[in-house]
Amino acid sequence: xxxxxxxxxxxxxxxxxxxxxxxxxxxxxxxxxxxxxxxxxxxxxxxxxxxxxxxxxxxxxxxxxxxxxxxxxxxxxxxxxxxxxxxxxxxxxxxxxxxxxxxxxxxxxxxxxxxxx
Amino acid sequence: xxxxxxxxxxxxxxxxxxxxxxxxxxxxxxxxxxxxxxxxxxxxxxxxxxxxxxxxxxxxxxxxxxxxxxxxxxxxxxxxxxxxxxxxxxxxxxxxxxxxxxxxxxxxxxxxxxxxxxxxxxxxxxxxxxxxxxxxxxxxxxxxxxxxxxxx
Numbered sequence: 311x312x313x314x315x316x317x318x319x320x321x322x323x324x325x326x327x328x329x330x331x332x333x334x335x336x337x338x339x340x341x342x343x344x345x346x347x348x349x350x351x352x353x354x355x356x357x358x359x360x361x362x363x364x365x366x367x368x369x370x371x372x373x374x375x376x377x378x379x380x381x382x383x384x385x386x387x388x389x390x391x392x393x394x395x396x397x398x399x400x401x402x403x404x405x406x407x408x409x410x411x412x413x414x415x416x417x418x419x420x421x422x423x424x425x426x427x
Numbered sequence: 428x429x430x431x432x433x434x435x436x437x438x439x440x441x442x443x444x445x446x447x448x449x450x451x452x453x454x455x456x457x458x459x460x461x462x463x464x465x466x467x468x469x470x471x472x473x474x475x476x477x478x479x480x481x482x483x484x485x486x487x488x489x490x491x492x493x494x495x496x497x498x499x500x501x502x503x504x505x506x507x508x509x510x511x512x513x514x515x516x517x518x519x520x521x522x523x524x525x526x527x528x529x530x531x532x533x534x535x536x537x538x539x540x541x542x543x544x545x546x547x548x549x550x551x552x553x554x555x556x557x558x559x560x561x562x563x564x565x566x567x568x569x570x571x572x573x574x575x576x577x578x579x
Contacts, residue, residue: 370473370476371538371539375536375539397469398466406544407527407543
């Protein structure tokens with residue numbers, strides 16, 4: 311398996327909302343970090359998980375598969391997944407794959423947080 | 428290179444995990460003089476990376492000594508990219524069309540988006556095999572900066 315070229319930071323936006331800042335590449339190599347970030351968010355009782363893609367450099371088909379896995383876990387826990395900061399290209403990929411049916415997409419953090427109210 | 432010139436260029440990469448990014452980067456460098464729209468360039472890079480990843484993983488099974496060969500042919504209206512590996516003994520598998528609802532319901536695996544992306548990013552995709560090599564030909568209709576891109 312290739313070395314992970316991604317960093318993730320989990321930060322609290324409110325009692326029920328956690329933001330995961332993603333920096334780098336979402337590929338199969340990101341699996342452990344992404345699932346660890348999700349576990350951290352769930353452990354503190356997050357109902358809303360925001361994925362910040364502002365610093366996403368690359369995402370491939372394996373990365374899309376990881377997001378689907380994350381979505382399955384979040385659905386089981388009745389958590390809401392939201393994404394923001396995607397480039398036009400990756401927004402288009404979310405549309406083609408219909409990931410955007412299940413993960414609401416916003417332009418920026420402010421809009422994403424406002425959508426939760 | 429001018430619009431009327433036709434050029435064929437070939438390079439190869441060892442079958443090492445992660446080299447699909449290198450393939451996409453080299454293609455981007457090769458195409459830079461054409462002034463393609465960013466949208467088209469992103470589609471090309473994604474299709475090349477996914478196809479190269481399949482070649483490395485499924486065609487050459489990560490055997491570093493087996494190269495993945497990438498040939499680009501630029502014509503006035505189209506770009507052809509042929510990505511070849513040494514998996515020619517096998518038939519091209521028929522991939523199940525991924526469906527997000529089926530995946531979320533656990534009916535399909537969460538994975539399996541590669542061929543789907545390749546088909547959606549390229550304007551045409553063709554597969555050929557012989558006894559030795561398996562080749563995927565990606566076709567893109569050329570759109571330059573400032574042109575409209577209605578292909579997807």
